[in-house]
Amino acid sequence: MKIALIGNGAIAKLVTAFCAARKDRFQIVGAIGLPENDKVSVGAHPLMYDYQQLLALKPEFVVECASHSAVESYAVPTLDLGLDLLVVSIGSLADEARWTKVSAAAARSTAKLLLPPGALPGIDALSAAKLAGLTRVSLRSAKPPKAWKGTPAEDEHNLDAIATATVIYSGNAREAALMFPKNANIAATTALAGIGFEKTEIELVADPAVTQNVHRIQAEGVFGSMVTEIKANPSPDNPKTSHMAALSIMRILENRASAIVLG
Numbered sequence: 001m002k003i004a005l006i007g008n009g010a011i012a013k014l015v016t017a018f019c020a021a022r023k024d025r026f027q028i029v030g031a032i033g034l035p036e037n038d039k040v041s042v043g044a045h046p047l048m049y050d051y052q053q054l055l056a057l058k059p060e061f062v063v064e065c066a067s068h069s070a071v072e073s074y075a076v077p078t079l080d081l082g083l084d085l086l087v088v089s090i091g092s093l094a095d096e097a098r099w100t101k102v103s104a105a106a107a108r109s110t111a112k113l114l115l116p117p118g119a120l121p122g123i124d125a126l127s128a129a130k131l132a133g134l135t136r137v138s139l140r141s142a143k144p145p146k147a148w149k150g151t152p153a154e155d156e157h158n159l160d161a162i163a164t165a166t167v168i169y170s171g172n173a174r175e176a177a178l179m180f181p182k183n184a185n186i187a188a189t190t191a192l193a194g195i196g197f198e199k200t201e202i203e204l205v206a207d208p209a210v211t212q213n214v215h216r217i218q219a220e221g222v223f224g225s226m227v228t229e230i231k232a233n234p235s236p237d238n239p240k241t242s243h244m245a246a247l248s249i250m251r252i253l254e255n256r257a258s259a260i261v262l263g
């Protein structure tokens, strides 16, 4: 399968290494990056700055692992060309206007828009449970206090002095994604898999006792109830990105190339 990447950072590097180890199945034909950030390709494939040049390499599948602005620029044109697109910057879809545009492009396209679970556990179960009806979905995300520096949490809390687990935000997924853009991916993924942005309850916690990002989803509905939790390690090249985000893309690639698909 010929794959094009949008992005040349931590996730692109891990996906590239995965594809290189499975040359019989996957070939990265090229990637686009930003001239100011990306000087050298993360793999053997060419790095470019022009999307038309990338498309000229005739990819069969496009993986966005870049940013909200990349989703804004490339999602609709890619789907309109009939190319399957995997978007990992799912937080960008918390913007209602963008979601309307991108979902309409997916609906009119012969191609699919694929949204991976990323670092969240149990998104498959949550989206299955949704089919029978959900009554409540919440996501609690705990990180070390210093991870909340540079966010609105600093206005109300002295993060350096937090000694016990402290809730720094409680509200719905729409507001959480807008106020805490670095957490928008998990808020948006939970909302899209479950009961939507307005009804999904989000709690963000600064916890000096944790060293990883700990995400817990709780859901109730006709199916029963569930609690899933992950203690996610950072990716080797970007402490802000969970390693699971890249693994979740690899799983989707693997499923597309496999005769047997689990999940």
Ligand SMILES: NC(=O)c1ccc[n+]([C@@H]2O[C@H](COP(=O)([O-])OP(=O)(O)OC[C@H]3O[C@@H](n4cnc5c(N)ncnc54)[C@H](O)[C@@H]3O)[C@@H](O)[C@H]2O)c1
Pocket: 006, 007, 008, 009, 010, 011, 012, 032, 033, 034, 037, 038, 065, 066, 067, 068, 069, 070, 073, 088, 089, 090, 091, 116, 117, 118, 119, 120, 185, 186, 189, 238, 240, 241, 242, 245
């Ligand atoms: N869904 C999830 O659970 C999840 C988890 C982690 C990260 N992410 C998202 O994945 C994306 C990539 O993460 P990363 O850790 O690889 O980031 P990174 O900062 O290491 O790399 C991003 C790369 O994309 C490039 N880029 C940014 N905007 C671009 C544009 N408009 N056009 C072309 N290239 C562009 C950057 O120059 C860089 O090469 C981020 O948006 C991040 O929020 C999602």
